[in-house]
Amino acid sequence: MGIETEKITGLVKLLPKKELKNIPSLKKTLEGTLPRTTSEIVETMISGSINLDASDIHLEPEEEKVKLRIRVDGVLQEVIDFEKKIYKGILSRIKLLSGIKLNITDRAQDGRFTAALEDLPIEIRVSTIPTEYGESIVMRLLNPKKLIDLEQLGLRGDLLEIFKEEIKRTTGMIIVTGPTGSGKTTTLYAFLKKIVNPEIKIITIEDPIEYRLEGITQTQVDPAKGYTFANGLRAIVRQDPDVILVGEIRDGETANIAIQAALTGHLVLSTLHTNDAAGTVARLVNLGVKPYDIGPALNMIVAQRLVRKVCKKCKKEREATKEELEKFKKFLSDLPPQIKIPEIKEGLKIAQTVGCEDCNFTGFKGRSGIYEIILFDDEMEKFILKEQSIAALREKAKEKGMVTMYQDGLIKVLQGETTIEEVERVVS
16 A cells, blocks of 8 residues: 555544554554555654653654654654655655645745644644755654643752742742753743742743643744734733743843843743853843843742653662762762762762663653752842853852752762763763
8 A cells, every 4th residue: 555645634633552662662563554654654653752752753864764763851762764755755744734835845844733642732843944865854742741840840859949939929030041952941830830820910922832731821922923022021011910931032122121020020930041050141141131130130040951860660779980989079079068968988879770661771761850040139139240250150159059950960860860971961
C-alpha cells in the first residue's frame, strides 16, 4: 500500500499507545507502520513522543535519508531513519495540519495544531526551514502535564520557603532567567498556580500560550495585528490587573513598561535571557532601563537550569573519587550555615548511572531544576546604583548568601539525585 494523506482539520485524535514506552519500542512500531498510511506514521511518532515526555520532535533531511530524533530530558535521541519518498508524505501531512503552505519550500514557516490524547489536548508548534537536502521540521510539544506545582520544581527547602514568601508580595517584579529550554515558563506558572484565587486579577501576555490555567486571563502576541509585548502590556495595565505575567522581555520598550508596572502597584512576573542571576541587571541596563528604577522594582531574580535525574529503577551507588571529593570541598565550603549537606569524607557514596529499558538505557529519567537567586533589599538597591558589573553583583550576592547554580547542582549530587558530569554538562 502506498503512502496516503487524508483531509486535515488541525486536530489529531490519538489513541493511547501504552506499548510505546521507550525508544526501541517506538522505533519497532514505526518500522511496522511504514507500509501503511502517512497518518499512522505521524500519529505514532507523536503518541510515542508524548509517552516518552519528549519536548521536541526533529525531522532532519540528509542526502540519502531523513533522520527522526526526539528530545527527552533535554537531550536529543535518535529513533529511526525514513526514506525520502516516505518523508515527502509526512512533510505534507504536518504542513496541512499546522496550516503551513505546501507550495512554499524555500523559506521558513511556522504553524501549530492540537493533538488530543484521550481528554488531554496537547498544543504542537511547528517550524520548518529549508536545508540543503529538503525542508527540516521541528515540532514543540506543549504538554499540559508539565504544568506543575511549586513543590515539584526540585527546590531546596530554604529556596521553597523564599519563593513562597516572595509570591505573597503584591508589588514588584520577579524575573526568571536562563537559556531556551531551561524551564523558565514552568517556574512562572508554578508561581501562578500558587497565587491564583478569585480575589485577584491575573493577566498574561505570551508568545505562545504554553499552558492553560483556569482563573487567569491569557493573551498571545500577534505582531501582524500590532499586538506586541510592548503594546499588549500597555493595554493590560489598563485592565486593572493585580498580577501580570510577561512571557519574555525582548526589548527596551517592554522592559521599561514592565518595570513601571512593578513600581505602580502590580506584581510582575517575566523571563529574560541571561547566563546567570547577576547578568540580569546589566541586561536591563543594556535594554535602556535606568539603574535607579531597577533596584526599587525588582523583588527577586531567579536563574535556573534543568539537570537530568538518575533513573531510580537502575541506579547504583559508588564511592566518590579523590578528585570528586576535592571538588565538593572546594565549591561547597562557603555554603550558608542553614544548608545542611552530608559530611564530605573518604567513602562518600554518590549515584552512578546504569541504564535500563525504563530510561531508554541512558541512566537518567526526568529532570529537576537547579537555581540561584538574588533578593533585593535596600542594600542591593544602593549597590546597583554605583556598580552594575556582573562580576561585582555576583560577589555581592554571594556575600549575602546566594548559592550558585553549580553549588545547587553539587548539593543534588550529594543527595543522590544526579551526577557531577550532568551538572557540569548543564552549568559551565
